[in-house]
Amino acid sequence: MRWQGGQRGGGNVEDRRGLGGGAVAGGGIGVVVLSLIGYFVFGIDPSTTQQVASQFGGAGSAQEGTLGTPEDQAGQFVDIVGGNINQVWASKLDGYTPPANIVIYTQGTQTGCGYGQSAMGPFYCPADRQVFLDLSFWEEMETQLGASGADFARAYVLAHEIGHHVQTLTGASQRVQQAQARASGEAEANQYSVGLELQADCYAGVWAANAASVSNGEVAVEQGDLEEGAKTAAAIGDDTLQRRSGGQVNPDGFTHGTSAQRVEALRRGYQSGDPASCDGYTDV
Ligand SMILES: [Zn+2]
Structure with a gap:
């Protein structure tokens, strides 16, 4: 994909890299939220995520990172592509407001949903409306998950997480959570989670279809990119991940x-370019 000539400053990047794990504050607010929406790829089981989050807990005082436009290549990528994703959504969704920040960090950091850790993979926290991203995940995608390390694959991850932000703005996340609370068991609750996640994937496709049109082509999907994205999407499917971890494939556990x-x-999102084509996933 093309991105390097794109406009800087639109991603609202907060750079917390190198700040270490950060101080641990008390409380346990938002832990459940984190376990529901808190992980994009599970390096670890969600119940473990919940335990870790409970243990460290707390919305706590946020660490202070550096706001602005990072100078390094990876940081600029997040800023430029994140900004482009925001532009696409501003053109598609009335009243769209971008995530408060895209926080890039290393190892661990405080979030409004509890203590975030690299092992959780990238996630969106609805409580503080921020995306949390440890950039080492991108290498992990390639080396451990067998997904593509191409730029578009990385942009897909970012667009998926901002897709969760869109779901918070439209109310889809809240609606699905209410349905989960009423669900008769874990398998049913997981089904709702699948709908939310697939919609975020679909939204990533919608972004990709519109990236060039909002940026005069400075940020653009090129030939072969969607195949890279599809390769990544395939590598992080629940059935594939369960097989990789040596377990049996258990559809009830799909999230x-x-x-x-x-x-x-x-x-689907890419072919239509229209968010409405993704509506059905969150019918509950
Ligand atoms: Zn997700």
Whole structure:
């Protein structure tokens, strides 16, 4: 994909890299939220995430990172592509406001949803409306998950997380959470989670389809990019991840959708370029 000539400053990046794990504050606010929406790829089981978050807990006082436009390549990528994703959504959704920040960090950091850790993978926290991203995840995607390390694959991850922000703005997240609270068991609750995650994948496709039109082509999807994205979507499907971890495939435990479903959702959004094409995923 093309991005380097894109406009800087639109991603609202807060750079907390190198600040270490940060001080741990008390309280346990938002832990459940984190376990529901808190992970994009599970390096660890969500119940473990919840325990870790409970242990360290706390909305606490946020660490102070550096606001502005990072100078390094990876930081600029997040800023420019994040800004482009925000521009696309501003053109598609009335009253769109960007995530408060995209926080890039290393190891661990305080979030409004509890203590965030690299092992959780990238996530969006609805409580403080921020995206949290440890950039080492991008390398992990390639080396451990067998996903693509290409720029578009990375942009897809970012667009997926901002997709969760969109769901918070539209109320889809809250609606699904209410349905989960009423669900008769974990399998049913997980099904709702799958709908939310597939919709975020679909929204990533919608972004990709519109990236060039809002940036005079400075940020643009190129030939072969969608295949890179599909490769990544396939690598992080629940069935594939369960197989990789040596376990049996257990559909009741799916929270993000199968590889085939994730690829389909990304393509659906890309082919239509219209967020309305992603509506059905969160019918509850
Ligand atoms: Zn997600």
